[in-house]
Structure formats: structure tokens, C-alpha cells
Amino acid sequence: MQKNCIYLDNNATTKVDPEVIEAMLPYLRDFYGNPSSMHTFGGQLAKAVSTARKQVAALLGAEDSEIVFTSCGTEGDNAAIRAALLAHPDRRHIITSQVEHPAVLNVCKQLESQGYQVTYLSVNHQGQIDLNELEASLTGNTALVTLMYANNETGVIFPIEEIGARVKEYGALFHVDAVQAVGKLPLNMKTSTIDMLTMSGHKIHAPKGIGALYVRRGVRFRPLLIGGHQERGRRAGTENVPGIIGLGKAAELELLHFEEATKRERKLRDRLEQTLLATIPDCEVNGHPTQRLPNTTNIGFKYIEGEAILLHLNKYGICASSGSACTSGSLEPSHVLRAMGLPYTTLHGSIRFSLCRYTTEAEIEQVISVMPGIVEHLRSLSPFKSD
Amino acid sequence: MQKNCIYLDNNATTKVDPEVIEAMLPYLRDFYGNPSSMHTFGGQLAKAVSTARKQVAALLGAEDSEIVFTSCGTEGDNAAIRAALLAHPDRRHIITSQVEHPAVLNVCKQLESQGYQVTYLSVNHQGQIDLNELEASLTGNTALVTLMYANNETGVIFPIEEIGARVKEYGALFHVDAVQAVGKLPLNMKTSTIDMLTMSGHKIHAPKGIGALYVRRGVRFRPLLIGGHQERGRRAGTENVPGIIGLGKAAELELLHFEEATKRERKLRDRLEQTLLATIPDCEVNGHPTQRLPNTTNIGFKYIEGEAILLHLNKYGICASSGSACTSGSLEPSHVLRAMGLPYTTLHGSIRFSLCRYTTEAEIEQVISVMPGIVEHLRSLSPFKSD
């Protein structure tokens, strides 16, 4: 199996930090009890879980009691949306955007079929929503506004607090999918308008299979997964103790590395982006130049197809991803780039590079050195270039 | 922290098999990619996931495509129940039993409040349902019968195939919570009447945070967690690859050890049970003498309280659990033992010992040697004994 690569696909998933694995191992190997047990062997784990909860709370600027552990970002999004609707049983309207992750978008689509009215806010060429459109959509019937903090494909950031201020005026609940924002943007729930916020472990160097949902104190919450009393009745199921410990450690490390890592990633990302734009003709950045995550660049290469670029990069051991969801089993081009109104010429040839704190200068230089050749080669095969 | 103990609480959770951890580690450390990715580094994991799916399918006598990975038993139960109701939108009746796990029972209670009619089958003193009551409850309006294979507190086994045959006559779906049965009883979905079956990793020496749901081919299934296309659209969320690998390995090991382990556990369990009954006055087994898991014994000690027994056992490093749910944050005595109509004298003083393939004879002898003294001591404090 392929063990090493130049991994620039950190918005898809990240390497588990070795310190995180070290922190987890005793809980996989030795401390396998159930934290709800009466005996010390199990019960002692409640304390470890509570430390992890504090670590996650610290990353979000939240209180411990506001953190609910989940199995992934998708679960958090699903749970938050369902809970918001149960908290406002008399309201039947939801606002979201056209560029949300499927974990939000597909839930909203299902709710439409169940009689909810859903507004999908549009975005402009740079991936931004229009606050006037938001205001015009809000009514007393709006139960929930659910928007992402930062887009997974383009990195474009929504002005969450400006949005939240408007949402509050209508008494709706405000859920934010921050799966891509956590660890990349400073967050402070204490001074925020956000009612619920989703995060996922495997995007911040914790393992897959663990996530968290922030639920503001006082927000009426009913669980999606129903059963035992775990997570103070907010998420049933035996606690994934090793995962929780890993998420706690990862949160601690994100906080520790935050300043220096985001600065570094931004510098490397800018170097990559600017060099590619300068050395390759007919390409452009998809998204907003500044309202963007520091680690993400999504570049459209005209006249060629994303999957082909990815496979060439793969030959060099470079991992990136395509705006095109050919990647995920569906053959449609990215709903995000389509919503941004990208011309067909670039829609199919967009590549996302997403960095992390492990990304090195040498890796970036390697990408810079191979990309022009790949693009040139593929264009030489393309019937469009010459048009 | 306490690292070693005589662990007789395997129905609560189990030790992760060292081989399972070894199998998982490369996927935690090195192969951290996303199986849905285009690049080899991520995409190669799809193969590993598919091997694990085969291993799980083999344990259940199912086909690979019938296995959906979940995050835990609770998720499996919740997903199966919701899916069954969506598959039968015109039917509004559910049959379950009074002794189900909260992951089933509390979902049913919520559905009642949403207008579904729920029949909770009663059980007799030995924890068994009455097939006549089942037949009398089944109607053309029954969407789902959801029953456990084996009870987590008493180990009592329901006659699942006899039940299933009746369920099929009414065209209802049949979901079985087999969280406690998997690995302890032989299962073969190919010749079974079961439509959906829940299992949980941490009960079979896989880690916490992973489980699986069997969905018979042809059963209309709609996912509980909605989002991306993972698990062929049946469970969204980035796959918990290390967890899946661990579950696959654990399933393989369960199959490998099955014959010898269940035989050994039964022998040790019987030795424990018979000796305690012989040496301690006023105690009796809760459950059926033979229709029972080989690893479980639940014994009621009259005139004393379960938590007190557990804490004394804890002092000797013995982990067991109490029928009384004082253990789980709720202060009510076990709903299972209450449903069995246990006399008040034993209801509060019931202890479950649950063994696994690691349980040794020496451990059982240690329990046998300390229990009489503990019971005698606590009875000497009790105001009832002398009455």
C-alpha cells in the first residue's frame, strides 16, 4: 500500500497527529471500560472524558456542558437541524445556502418533501451570500438558519456574526457547520450569535469516527440518537472513549499551534496559488481572494478535466481533490462551483489544494514544478484549447 | 488509574483484542486518507473497508452488500426502526417488548408521541415472551416488529425464527437487536427471517465507536444520517476506517474462537452460578435456565442492594454490574427485572456477571470466594433479613 504522499487534501481528511494517537492508545489497550459503569475500572473513564470535553470547549470558547460528542460532522449537522425543528414545532421554514455540504443540503431536501419550506440562498461568483437576500427570506415562520462557516471546496468564509445578528431578530435558531472552520479560524462561542455548531474530528488531526456538536446553554435540544442517558441525554450510545480522548488532544493541539500554523499555511498556500497563476495560462482562483480559509485554494484550469489532472498528480504522489464530484461516485460537477456560476470551461477542471500544519515548503515546490507540465499535456489532448 | 481487574462486565463493553488494535494501527498512523478520494493514498482504503465488510458479513452469514457500518448499536437500532417505518408509510403499528434496550424502547416511546401505536409484549418470570400474545398483536397495520435476540441484563434468548415466521405472515418488517447475540450465538442471515439486525463493535472486542447494521437485500432502506454517498447511500459521513478495520478483524476472531470460547464461557458461568447458589442462602437466577446466553448470569440476592454489592466487589477488583440502574444515572430499578415480575426482595439486589473469552478459572474462583462474605456482611446491616 502507498504510505507516503504529498498530502494536500486536508479538507477531505487529515493525518492523525502522533500525539493524538499516543493519547488514545491507553484507552484502546488498557482502559476499555464503560464510563457509565459502577466499578472504578469503568467509572474512572468519566473523568478522562470530562477532561477531553474541557479541551474541546476551550477550542470553541464554549463551556464544557455545551459540548456533545458525536460520531462525525454529518451526525452533528443532522442532529442540529432536527433538534432546531423540534424546538420550534410551530415554524415550518428553513434557510440554508446552495453551497452547503450534503450533510446539510440533503437533510434540507428531505425536509422539503416532508412539508417544510426551504430557502437556498444563492452565492455570487466569489461564493458569497447576499445579506439582503438573507434578510428578505427571514420571517416569523423561520425555525432555523443553517449555514456553513467556511466552504469545504473553496474555503470561502461566510460573515457568520453579521448573519447571526439578523437571525436573532426573527427568533430563529442559528446552526453553523464549522467542520472546515474549526482550527483554521478563531472561534469564541461566548461572544457569538451561534446556537449550535458542528465540528468533526478527522478534519483537525483527530481520528475518524468522532465529532462534536456545540449546543448553547438554554437551547432546547432533543437527541437524534435515542436510547441511554449518555452525554446527559443528548446523544445515546456507549461513549467512544478513545475517540473522545483523541478529539480532546487534537483540540488542545489545534489551539497550541493555531497562530503559527495558520500563518505558515497561508504563506505556503499563497506561494502555491500565486506561482500557479503566474506560470500557467488560463487559470483562476475559485472563491473570494481574502474571505477565505488560510489553507485552501481552489483553482480552475480551463479546457481540461479535473479527474485527469488528479490522476497525473497522483503519479507524482500528490494528493489533491477535484471540485468535480466524479470523486464521490456521482458524476455531476461540483454543486458549489455551479452555484457560483462558473463558466463551463473551468467548472470541470477545478482542483482544490488544502494544506495543514504538516505541509512543507518542499512539497509545495514539488507541486509548483509539476503542475505546468500536467496542464500543458492535458491541454494538448483537449479539443477546446485550440477553439 | 486502575489498569487491571477481574472483568466480568462484558455485556457492558469488552476489551479490545490486541490483534484488533494491531490491525487498526496502520490505519490510524499511516493510512489516514479518505476512501472516497480519487488519489491512490485515499482510494486504496476502499479495498481495506471492503475486506472488513466481508469479515463482518461472514460472521452473520450475510452478503457483503447487506452490511452497513454505523457508529454504535444505538445508531443501528435507531436507523433500522426509522427505516422500517419509512418503508411502510401506510402502517402505523409497531410491536416490541417491555425488556428491550433503551435504544429501542425510547425510540418506540417517542414514536408513540408521534401517533404510532406501539405494543410492548410482556415477559414471564423467566423473561420470555408469549408467542400467542405476539400473534394476537400482529395486524395488517403492523409496520415493524423489533425485538432483541438476547437480553443484555439476563441473557435470555427470544425464539427469533419462530417469531420471524409469524411476522412474515403479516408482511411486517422484522428488526432484531442482536448486540448481545453476535459472537455468542450462531447466526446465519441466509436462512433467517430477519430483515434488519443491529450489532455493536465494542461488545465483541472491537473498539467503541463502530457498529454495523445488516439490511437484507431487497428491504427498502432510507438512511438515518443523511449527507454524502458513503455506504452506498445508506449511512452518510466519512467512513471510520480504523474502526471498520477493527470491526472486521474482531468479527474474524469471533468466528475463529466461537466454538471453543462459548463452550468455555458456559462452563465457567455454570460453575460460578451453581457455586453461588449453593453457598449463599436466599438467592436465585433471574432469567431462563437454558434459553440464555452462555456468558451471562444474573443473580438476585434477597434483602440487600445491588450497588452496595458492586462496591464491595470493586474493592476486590471485580467488575460486575447491577440489575438496578442506579448504575446509569437513573435511580429506578431495572425495567427488565420489573417486567419479569421479580419480587421486591430481589429486584434491588440483582447482580449480572458477564464473561468473555479472556475470563479465567482463577478469576471465577476469586468471585466465588468473596461473594458469600460480601452478601453476609450486607445482610447483617439490613433491617429485612431478620424480619
Add this chain to the structure above:
Amino acid sequence: MWDYTDKVLELFYNPKNQGVIEATNEPGVKVATGDVGSISCGDALRLHLKVEVATDKILDARFQTFGCTSAIASSSALTEMIKGLTLDEALKVTNKEIADYLGGLPEAKMHCSVMGQEALEAAIYNYRGIPRVAHDDDDEGTLVCTCFGISENKIRRVV
């Protein structure tokens, strides 16, 4: 797992003053008992007092408990606390003081200490031959064990 203090565990594993005080013919001394709870609800406590009639002083106190760790430790604590007190002084002992003596009890287990205080009241009222009026529940309020809820109704019934 309940977060028990060391003091709770100490008194649980090595309870003090367990057992009964037999009725006695000693002159100037009377024995009284008080019961709360019942076996059906899973918590019950029988408190035995030996009182010096002339001074109202508690010479000895013993308990029998059917209940969890907190119940046993609370009973043990209570008997320690009231030995040597007069009945009136003993009546002032609150369940909170019992919990404090134990270094605290988990919130959900506070009712186990209420039981001690109620048994004491019952014993003293028995001693004085005063019928007890059921009072409408404890000050600690929010978290009352459901089994104790049942026992509220049956509370003055002797088991």
C-alpha cells in the same frame, strides 16, 4: 459511576454502629426505633436509639440499612453525629449536615441522606409518642429518587 468521597467509602466499607439495640430493662433508659422507606422502593433505614430518660440524651445509636452506598454511609454518619446529643439537638441535624459530614454526596444521591434525617425524626417521635404528620417533602428539592417518591406515600408504614 458515582463520585463518592473517601469518607463515604470509608463508612460504607467499615460502617460504624450497625445493628440493633435490644429493648432493655435498665432503669432510666429507653430504647426507640424509627423506620423510613420500604424494601419495595429499594431504600429503607431503621434507626435505633438508646435514650437516657432524665436528660433526653442519646446514649447510643445504631442502624440497619437496606440501600446503596450512600444510604449505608449516611446512616453510619448520622449515628456518629447524634451520639451524645439531646433529642432536641438531634432533631436539628439536617440532611445537609449529614452530607457535609461525609464530605458531600453526588447530587442524585442526596435523598439517601434525607432518609437518615427522617428516620431520626421518626425514632424521636416514637419515643415521645407523638404521631407524625407527613411533611411535604424535602428542601433539597429537585432530584428526588423515584423509589423515594413511592416511599413518601408509604413512608410512615412500618415495613
